[in-house]
Amino acid sequence: MILGDHLTTAIDELHLAERPVMLHASLRSFGTAVDGGADALLDALLERGCTVMTPAFTEPQFGLSAPPDMRPARNGLDYAAPSERSTCQEGLPYRVDCGLINPRLGVLPAVLIRRDGAVRGRHPLNSFAAIGPQAAELIDAQSPDDVYGPIRELADRDGRILLVGVGLDRMTALHLAEQRSGRRLFRRWARDEDGDIRTVEVGSCSGGFTQLEPLLGPLAQSAVVGASRWRAYPARQVLAAATAAIAARQGITRCPDAECVLCRHAIAGGPVVS
């Protein structure tokens, strides 16, 4: 059984106190039960003065199929594929208090968004959520046209990206490095606050981010809790190193799936928009 003290020891080893922390965590990685579960991990970080941010995406709930007049080329989609031919455009607009989240993100973000004091960004498909002293400032930086504003803000505040038992393919911040390397972000469709359909910017495929390990690994500090390996990366340095590496060799992020249309289009520069 992992206890709160074990979590606090690791947080101190990684010098996370008072910092904003982008958290990607697998509770299964501990190999045994964590006393208090996801709440215990959040509490341990909050008790050290951290601000905790996680992805809180809602593509399954609020994503719409592509309207015929809003379809940029090279957009990570095959518009002719059966799965994209749906004309279903129903659904309500996203709201920051909708309480919904993509279940594939796991238990921790779902717990975070339900906590008192949690705030959530104004992006209908790829919102971030945060809790703690700097939460509002981080999350205010997000809009439908600036999906990674909160990560930029976290880096500006010398924040850390904490991977708890997961790999670089979970590091959402690397999508900002993709954008900074010169790629345009893919466009998807959702309703705005008034219910009108609009395009929003979203990230691409992260399956190849593990190839950045030799470059980014040396930037991380490590700790071990039970069977869970924790790695804390300085966000600003990670973004600078990854941006330079992707700009120098766009193919470095290609995932193992040779048919991946997301990777093919992203590496080619992303959508063609006027």
Ligand SMILES: [Zn+2]
């Ligand atoms: Zn891919």
